[in-house]
Amino acid sequence: MVKMTFVEASREALREMMQADETVWCVGEDLGRGSVFGQYLGLQDEFGPDRVADTPISEAAIMGAAFGAAMVGTRPVVEMRFSDFALCATDELVNQIAKARFMFGGQSRAPMVIRKPIGLWRSSAAQHSQSLESWYVHIPGLVVLCPATPQDNYSMMKAAIRCDDPVVYLEHKNIWGMEGEVDTSLEIELGKAAVRRQGADVTLVSWSDTANLCVQAAKTLAAQGVDAEVIDLRSLWPWDKEAVVSSVRKTGRLVVAHESVAVGGFGAEVVATVVEQAGDALRGPVRRLGAPRSLVAYAPNLEDKMRVTEQMIVTAAKETMGK
Amino acid sequence: MSTADHNTKRGRDLLAMMERIRAFEEQACLAAERDKLVLGAIHPSIGQEGVAAGVMCNFNRDDILLSTHRGHGHTLAKGADPLAMMRELLGREGGCCGGKGGSMHIADFGVGMLGANGVVGANITIAAGAAHGLKLQGSDRVVVDIFGDGAINRGPFLEGVNWASVFDLPILFVCEDNQYSATTKTSSVTGGPGAAARAESLGLRATTVDGNDAEAVADITAEITARIRAGGGPEMLHAITYRRTGHTSFDPAGYRPNGESEHEAKTNDPIARQRAVLAGMGLSTDELDAIHAAAQSEMVQVLADAAATPFPADEMALQDVQDIGSPAQEAY
Ligand SMILES: Cc1ncc(C[n+]2csc(CCOP(=O)(O)OP(=O)(O)O)c2C)c(N)n1
Ligand SMILES: [Mg+2]
Numbered sequence: 001m002v003k004m005t006f007v008e009a010s011r012e013a014l015r016e017m018m019q020a021d022e023t024v025w026c027v028g029e030d031l032g033r034g035s036v037f038g039q040y041l042g043l044q045d046e047f048g049p050d051r052v053a054d055t056p057i058s059e060a061a062i063m064g065a066a067f068g069a070a071m072v073g074t075r076p077v078v079e080m081r082f083s084d085f086a087l088c089a090t091d092e093l094v095n096q097i098a099k100a101r102f103m104f105g106g107q108s109r110a111p112m113v114i115r116k117p118i119g120l121w122r123s124s125a126a127q128h129s130q131s132l133e134s135w136y137v138h139i140p141g142l143v144v145l146c147p148a149t150p151q152d153n154y155s156m157m158k159a160a161i162r163c164d165d166p167v168v169y170l171e172h173k174n175i176w177g178m179e180g181e182v183d184t185s186l187e188i189e190l191g192k193a194a195v196r197r198q199g200a201d202v203t204l205v206s207w208s209d210t211a212n213l214c215v216q217a218a219k220t221l222a223a224q225g226v227d228a229e230v231i232d233l234r235s236l237w238p239w240d241k242e243a244v245v246s247s248v249r250k251t252g253r254l255v256v257a258h259e260s261v262a263v264g265g266f267g268a269e270v271v272a273t274v275v276e277q278a279g280d281a282l283r284g285p286v287r288r289l290g291a292p293r294s295l296v297a298y299a300p301n302l303e304d305k306m307r308v309t310e311q312m313i314v315t316a317a318k319e320t321m322g323k
Numbered sequence: 324m325s326t327a328d329h330n331t332k333r334g335r336d337l338l339a340m341m342e343r344i345r346a347f348e349e350q351a352c353l354a355a356e357r358d359k360l361v362l363g364a365i366h367p368s369i370g371q372e373g374v375a376a377g378v379m380c381n382f383n384r385d386d387i388l389l390s391t392h393r394g395h396g397h398t399l400a401k402g403a404d405p406l407a408m409m410r411e412l413l414g415r416e417g418g419c420c421g422g423k424g425g426s427m428h429i430a431d432f433g434v435g436m437l438g439a440n441g442v443v444g445a446n447i448t449i450a451a452g453a454a455h456g457l458k459l460q461g462s463d464r465v466v467v468d469i470f471g472d473g474a475i476n477r478g479p480f481l482e483g484v485n486w487a488s489v490f491d492l493p494i495l496f497v498c499e500d501n502q503y504s505a506t507t508k509t510s511s512v513t514g515g516p517g518a519a520a521r522a523e524s525l526g527l528r529a530t531t532v533d534g535n536d537a538e539a540v541a542d543i544t545a546e547i548t549a550r551i552r553a554g555g556g557p558e559m560l561h562a563i564t565y566r567r568t569g570h571t572s573f574d575p576a577g578y579r580p581n582g583e584s585e586h587e588a589k590t591n592d593p594i595a596r597q598r599a600v601l602a603g604m605g606l607s608t609d610e611l612d613a614i615h616a617a618a619q620s621e622m623v624q625v626l627a628d629a630a631a632t633p634f635p636a637d638e639m640a641l642q643d644v645q646d647i648g649s650p651a652q653e654a655y
Contacts, residue, residue, distance in 0.1 A: 033506040033578050056476030056512040057443050057504055085442065088477070123362030123414060125425045127441035262655050292654035294641050298363055298425030299414035305640035 001183055007038055007176040009150040012184075013157035014040075014077060018047055021075065024161055025051040027066050028079025028115075036081055037117065037176050063089035063114070067097045070110045075161060082128050083116035083170065097166045098141030110166040113157070118146075119209060119259055120296060121173035123303055129296040131208070131260035136168045137237045137269070143167040143190060144236040146208040150180035152234050155188040163190060172209040172259075193240035195247075199229035202253040202317045205244055205270050207233040210259050210308055217313035228317055236266055244270060245277045252283030253320040257308050262290025287316035331604050335614065336380065337537040338597045341372035342618035344396040345594060347405050350626040351395065351412055351426070352572045360413050360630055361572075365426040366393040370535070370567035373593030374499050375400045377540025378467065378560070381548045387435045387453045387466040389446040392427045393499075394439035397469050403431040405622065409629035422635040423643075435464075444477030446470060447496070451483040454492035454557070465551050466494040473504025475518050481525075487557035488526040494557045495547055496522065499534065501566035506578045522559035534562030535593040538600055565591065 004012060018024045025047075026040060032054045034041035044052040055062050059080065066076035080086035086093070093114065100108045118131040136144045143165045147153040153171065160167040167190075196211065197218045204214040211232035218228040229247050233239050248254050254274055256267035267288045274286070291306045348367045355361035368375065375396030382388065382401065390397040399405060403419060411418030412426050419431045430438040437453060440446045450468030457464050474480055475498060487494050498518035502509055515521070519529035528550075532543050540562060547558050565587045569576035576584070598611050641650040 029504075030506045054507055054512060057473045058476045058478070060478050088442065123425060125363060125423070125428055125441065127428070290655075292641060292650050293648075294644050294650040294654065295423075297414075297423040297635075297640055298411075298420075298428070299422035299635050299639075300362055301634045301637055302414075302423060302640040305637060 001181040003179060004150045004154065004182045005176065006150050006153050006171070006178045009154035009182055010157040010171065011039055011041065011043070013154045014161070015043060015046070017158055017161045018043070018051065023073060024075045024077065025053065026077045026079065027053045027055060027062055029055055029057055029081060031079060035079055037173065039079070039115070059085050059088035060092055063092035064096065066112055067092060067100075067110055070112045071100070071108050075111045076113075077161065078112055078114045080114065080116045083118045083132060084127050084130050086114070086116045094139055098139050102141065109164050111164045112166045113160045113169050114166065115169045115171065117173045118170045119172040119174055120303060120306060123298050123300055124296070125298040126295045131170070131258075133170055133208075133236055133260060134264060134266045137266055141166065142237065144170070145190065145234065146170045146236060147234055148172070148175070148208050148211040148232055150178060151182050151186065152188065152194065154182045154184065155186050156190070156234065159188055159190050170208065174209050175212070178212075191235045191238035191240060193243040194232045194234055195243065196230040196232045197228065199227040199251065201227040201251055202229070202255060202320050203244065203247040203251045204228050204230045204313065204317065205233065205254065205256045206230070206258060207236060208259065210257050213308065213310050214257060214313055217310045217317065220310065220314050221317055226317060226321065226323075241273055241277065244274060248274050248278045249281045252281055254282065255287045255289065255313065255316045255320060257289040257313050257316070259308060260290060261293050262288060263293045265290045284320040284322060287320055289313060289316055327604075331601070331606070333380070333541065334538065334597065334601050334604060335606070337376045337541060338594065338601060338611070339614050339618065340376040340380070340400050341537060341594050341597060342615050343405070343621065344372045344375055344399050345369060346618040346622035347399060347408070347625070348395055350622045351409065354409075354413065354626055354630070355572045358630070361426070362414060363425045363427065364571040364573070365412060366571055367568045368393050368396040370587060370592065371499060371501055371564045372396050373537040373540055373597070374497070374534040374562045374564055377534075377537040378469070378497055378544050378562070380541055381544045382465070382467055384434055386464050387437055387450075387457070389437050389450040389453065389466070389468045390439045391443070391446065391470055391474070392439055392441060393471065394429060394469070395426070398429050398431060398436050398439070401431070401436045402434040403436055405625045406628055407431065409625045410632050413629050413632070414634060415629060415632040416635045417632055421639060423639065444470060444474040444479045447474065447479045447483035448486065450494060450496075451486045451492060454487060454494035455490055458490070458492055463552065464493075465548065466492075467497060468494060469497040469499055471504065472498060472500040472502065472509040472513070472518065473507075474498075475521060476513060480521070484522055484527065484557070484559070485525050491556045493551050493554075495544070495551055496527070496557065496559045498559065498561045500561060500563050503566045503570070505570045506574075517561065519559060519561040527557050527559045529559035529561060531561040531563065534564035535591050535596060537593055537597050
């Protein structure tokens with residue numbers, strides 16, 4: 001076991017993958033200085049400017065060029081800096097990368113990892129705070145990952161780079177400094193959830209930093225006599241229906257919580273699936289938590305209005321139990 | 324007024340505006356670092372004031388400005404109220420965007436400032452559209468769109484400038500070239516000679532100017548805007564300057580050659596240069612110092628007043644999203 005922060009974990013995984021496989025390379029703005037959050041610190045010194053490439057501010061070209069390079073046999077790790085700027089490369093991702101394999105009858109592959117830091121962070125306002133994971137889940141052809149711990153960021157980054165499909169890799173900006181023990185030999189199968197806490201009374205389903213909040217909420221609930229099970233999906237496509245459905249069959253109760261806007265969010269997909277596959281097992285009302293369908297403001301008190309809090313999760317869990 | 328008097332007045336105005344911009348941003352940086360009152364990122368334009376003052380003195384209040392994340396100077400020079408701007412940086416009620424936008428999204432439609440932007444290059448097509456709209460309405464107002472040297476590598480630069488060319492729009496594009504794009508030396512990621520040549524290739528007349536020479540910027544912009552107002556079509560001004568601070572106020576900019584910024588500050592400060600110009604016109608050191616002191620005391624007061632303003636009411640979090648289906652009625 002090695003102690004690592006969240007940002008160190010994916011950086012270390014990337015470094016090891018670059019050492020092991022010459023075709024892996026990184027491309028994006030300011031990478032030589034580590035990028036915005038230090039995700040690439042030291043890598044240009046170690047691997048040189050060809051494999052850790054500094055680009056112009058040209059998101060469409062970064063995404064499109066990485067795709068072209070992927071089709072001829074390289075494995076690019078693409079940095080979009082803030083998920084918000086990835087929207088400048090939407091055609092490249094959605095119309096080109098996601099569809100090429102299918103349209104070309106299986107001739108082309110796009111083994112790429114597309115990193116898009118997400119989430120509410122320090123008064124970053126409406127254009128630097130979004131979590132749009134549900135958009136990507138809606139696009140056939142893409143894998144969508146949302147790691148929430150250093151261990152997962154380490155093991156999932158490795159799995160993502162090995163994956164032959166295009167992977168949208170969403171790291172939360174709020175947890176770069178989160179520390180944890182990492183087992184560098186642990187392999188994670190993409191699409192498998194993590195049960196972060198076992199419990200008998202209610203199933204809390206979440207991902208990204210909100211999963212960490214659910215773990216906290218479960219502790220608070222335990223002190224109040226409620227035994228919550230916390231499932232961190234960590235992969236949204238494919239996602240671990242089996243883990244969720246079997247947990248709800250055990251607890252009979254479900255809360256889904258995510259930071260992004262509740263309306264049209266992936267929480268709705270989780271709830272619908274549970275209702276379809278384990279509706280008969282539900283013993284209380286289902287609760288779904290997410291942001292109001294509004295925009296993220298700069299003023300801290302307004303930014304807070306968009307947050308799902310630990311208290312909201314605790315209250316929702318108790319509501320499913322009629323408390 | 325004699326020509327000499329006119330020149331002196333404009334020269335003093337340029338200095339006063341640069342001093343106000345400098346003082347505003349110094350206070351903003353103090354508010355961020357010393358007082359921890361600015362939560363989000365601010366991108367200072369310290370050392371670049373010659374561009375803001377020299378360009379904007381040729382535009383009227385009802386002309387249109389679009390700017391960037393580094394837009395405090397442009398916005399002040401367009402006539403925005405510094406207290407409303409400082410409140411915005413502090414996320415307070417009475418900020419020009421009600422505290423919802425912050426430094427990177429400052430807008431003041433009352434003075435024709437249609438927004439800074441958090442997305443590099445995004446303002447270029449929008450500004451072309453504003454000029455398009457003015458032209459459609461037969462207006463004699465014009466647009467000025469300011470963006471950085473890094474922005475010319477994004478697609479919207481090509482699309483927006485070409486658009487203005489094709490529709491022959493009343494717009495001045497200003498590439499404010501401070502030589503850096505975040506932590507990257509822009510020349511290392513830019514093919515060819517840059518903004519002016521690219522604009523020329525799209526059919527625009529392009530002029531390059533020393534952006535730290537406020538008088539030169541004001542002179543050349545006066546000529547250009549006269550042509551644009553006379554229906555001469557879009558033009559490009561490439562103003563060379565230097566970003567003295569880090570990318571944000573929190574960035575120590577260790578990636579820059581040692582001493583580069585200090586050297587610029589010592590030898591190429593637009594305010595010091597303008598003071599020398601005015602001294603040559605006969606202004607005394609006392610007169611020049613008084614301009615400095617007035618700007619300083621104005622902005623110290625602005626920060627104090629802004630810091631004493633409350634945060635916006637919580638319900639503003641759900642206001643101004645949309646009319647039907649508003650989250651104020653239906654948030655989930
Ligand atoms: C589309 C997009 N990509 C990346 C960023 C991150 N970013 C913010 S400012 C900046 C540098 C911009 O450089 P330049 O255009 O020269 O303006 P300057 O900051 O020097 O004023 C970058 C890369 C962004 N805001 N938007
Ligand atoms: Mg620049």
